[in-house]
Amino acid sequence: MSDTQAQRQRTTASDPPVGGSLRLLPPVQGVTERLSAHLARNGQARCRGTALVRAVGQAGLTGRGGAAFPTHVKLAAVAGASGRKAVIANGAEGEPASVKDAVLLRHVPHLVLDGLQLAAEAVDATEAYLYTGAWLTGWVRQVLAQRADDVPVTVIEAPPRFLSGQETAVVSRVSGGLSLPTFSPRRVSERGVNGAPTLVQNVETLAHLALIARHGPDWFRQLGTPAEPGTTLVTVNAGGRRTVTEVELGTALADVITAVGTAVLIGGYHGTWLPMTTALSLTLDNRALRRHHAALGAGVLAVLPRQACGLVETARVTRYLAAESAGQCGPCLNGLPRIAAAMAELAGPRPRRGTVQAVERWAGLVTGRGACHHPDGTARLVRSALTVFAVELGRHANGRCSATTHHPVLPLPRAEEMPLTDKDWL
Amino acid sequence: MTHVLRVNPIACVGHGICAELLPELIEIDEWGYPIVDTRPVPPWLERETHRAVAACPVLALTLQHAERRK
Numbered sequence: 001m002s003d004t005q006a007q008r009q010r011t012t013a014s015d016p017p018v019g020g021s022l023r024l025l026p027p028v029q030g031v032t033e034r035l036s037a038h039l040a041r042n043g044q045a046r047c048r049g050t051a052l053v054r055a056v057g058q059a060g061l062t063g064r065g066g067a068a069f070p071t072h073v074k075l076a077a078v079a080g081a082s083g084r085k086a087v088i089a090n091g092a093e094g095e096p097a098s099v100k101d102a103v104l105l106r107h108v109p110h111l112v113l114d115g116l117q118l119a120a121e122a123v124d125a126t127e128a129y130l131y132t133g134a135w136l137t138g139w140v141r142q143v144l145a146q147r148a149d150d151v152p153v154t155v156i157e158a159p160p161r162f163l164s165g166q167e168t169a170v171v172s173r174v175s176g177g178l179s180l181p182t183f184s185p186r187r188v189s190e191r192g193v194n195g196a197p198t199l200v201q202n203v204e205t206l207a208h209l210a211l212i213a214r215h216g217p218d219w220f221r222q223l224g225t226p227a228e229p230g231t232t233l234v235t236v237n238a239g240g241r242r243t244v245t246e247v248e249l250g251t252a253l254a255d256v257i258t259a260v261g262t263a264v265l266i267g268g269y270h271g272t273w274l275p276m277t278t279a280l281s282l283t284l285d286n287r288a289l290r291r292h293h294a295a296l297g298a299g300v301l302a303v304l305p306r307q308a309c310g311l312v313e314t315a316r317v318t319r320y321l322a323a324e325s326a327g328q329c330g331p332c333l334n335g336l337p338r339i340a341a342a343m344a345e346l347a348g349p350r351p352r353r354g355t356v357q358a359v360e361r362w363a364g365l366v367t368g369r370g371a372c373h374h375p376d377g378t379a380r381l382v383r384s385a386l387t388v389f390a391v392e393l394g395r396h397a398n399g400r401c402s403a404t405t406h407h408p409v410l411p412l413p414r415a416e417e418m419p420l421t422d423k424d425w426l
Numbered sequence: 427m428t429h430v431l432r433v434n435p436i437a438c439v440g441h442g443i444c445a446e447l448l449p450e451l452i453e454i455d456e457w458g459y460p461i462v463d464t465r466p467v468p469p470w471l472e473r474e475t476h477r478a479v480a481a482c483p484v485l486a487l488t489l490q491h492a493e494r495r496k
Contacts, residue, residue: 025474059494070456077438089446181432181436183435183436185432185488185490328435328436328456329435329436329438330435330439330440330457330459331435331457331459332435333461335457365455365461369435369459369461370435371434371435373435382429
C-alpha cells in the first residue's frame with residue numbers, strides 16, 4: 001500500500017474516536033491541529049536547554065511508552081554525554097490494543113514535533129528521528145515539510161511488530177538494522193544510533209515535554225497525583241472499539257471504564273488481568289495498581305464482556321505473543337510456544353491435569369531470561385489469567401465454558417501477518 | 427572486587443559447558459539453556475567462574491562488576 005493510500009484510509013473513517021481531552025488533545029476533535037492553531041493554543045516554548053531538563057525533573061514527568069521511567073534522568077544522561085548525539089521520537093506503538101500514539105500524531109503532530117526539537121536542543125543532539133508505523137510515515141513527512149526545524153528530522157518506518165517499539169529494537173532499526181531487541185551492557189543513552197548516545201522517548205512523553213517547556217513544572221503538577229503528576233492518554237478497548245482518552249493520573253478507574261464486563265486487562269498484552277470489581281475500586285496510577293501487581297504500561301485498558309471467556313481471550317493473545325517473539329533467546333523461543341499451547345488447552349474443554357502447573361513452571365522459567373522483557377510480560381499476562389479466571393478454569397475442567405459467543409474480543413492482527421522472515425522486521 | 431555472572435541470552439545457544447564447569451552457580455533448564463545465579467560470585471568460586479567464562483564457545487557468559495549491573 002502506498003503512503004497516500006494508507007493516509008487516506010486513516011484520515012477518514014478509521015481514525016479512532018477520542019473520548020476526552022485535557023492538555024494534549026485540542027478541544028475540537030477529529031481534525032488535525034494546524035501549526036497556526038497549535039501556536040495559538042499552546043504559545044511558544046519559554047524554557048529550553050538545560051533549564052528544560054531541570055523543569056522536566058521538577059515536573060516529575062515519566063515515560064508514557066510503558067516503562068514510566070523518569071524522563072529527566074534519560075535527558076540528563078544524554079545531555080552529559082559528549083560527541084555526536086541523537087534523539088528518537090518513538091511512535092511505533094506495536095501494541096494492537098493501543099492507538100494513543102497514532103491519535104496524538106494525527107491530531108497534534110506539531111506538539112510532538114516541538115517536543116522532539118526541544119528534547120534535541122536540551123541534550124545537544126544534531127540528529128532527530130521519528131519512528132512510526134507505515135500508515136503514518138507519509139503523514140508525518142507532510143507535517144514536517146510545513147515546519148522550519150533547527151534539527152532535521154528523519155522519518156523511519158516501524159514494522160508492525162509487537163516488539164518494534166522496544167528501545168533497543170528502535171535503535172537497531174534507526175541504525176539501519178532489523179527492529180529486533182539487542183543485548184548490550186551499555187545503555188542506549190551511552191551507545192545508541194550507530195554508536196551515538198541516544199535519547200529514545202515515546203511521542204506522548206515528548207508532547208508533555210513540549211507543554212512543560214511552555215507552562216512550567218508547577219502547571220504540570222496541577223493535575224495528577226504528587227507521586228505521579230500530569231495527565232496520560234489511555235486507550236479503552238470496549239464493545240469492539242478503541243477509544244483514546246486523556247485522563248489525570250489518579251483518576252478513579254470507574255470514571256474511565258463505563259462498559260460492563262467481568263474483568264479488565266490493564267497495561268496491554270504484557271499487562272495484568274484484574275476482576276472488574278477490583279479494577280473499579282482502584283485509581284489509574286502505578287502506585288495504586290502496583291498493589292495488585294498491575295501497571296499502567298502504555299495506557300491500555302481492555303474490558304472483558306460478560307459473554308466472553310477470559311481463558312479463550314488470553315490464549316488468543318498468548319499465541320500472538322509467542323508468534324511475535326523475536327526468537328533470539330532460548331528461553332523465550334522455547335517457552336512461549338509451550339505456554340501458548342498450554343493456554344490453548346486450558347481454553348478448551350477438559351484440559352489434561354497438570355496443564356496449569358506446567359504454565360506456572362514455564363512462566364517462572366522464562367521470566368528474566370530474555371534480552372528484552374517479552375518473556376516477562378507474557379508470563380505476567382498468563383499468570384494473572386490463571387488467578388483471575390480460576391473459577392473459569394474449573395468450568396473448563398468439567399467440559400464447560402461460560403462464553404456465549406465465539407466472537408473475539410481483544411484486537412489482534414490476522415495470523416498471516418505474523419513474522420516469518422527477517423524482512424518482517426524491517 | 428565483587429563480580430556477578432551475566433549471560434547474553436541472544437548469543438547463548440545452549441552448549442552447556444558453563445553448567446558442567448560451574449554447577450554451583452549454573453544449572454541447565456529443560457531446553458538446554460543456562461539458569462545463572464546472579465548473586466555476587468563467592469570468593470571460593472572465583473577460579474571456577476573464570477574458567478567457565480573462558481570456556482563459553484560463543485562468549486555469551488561474562489563477569490561484570492557488581493555495581494555495573496543493569
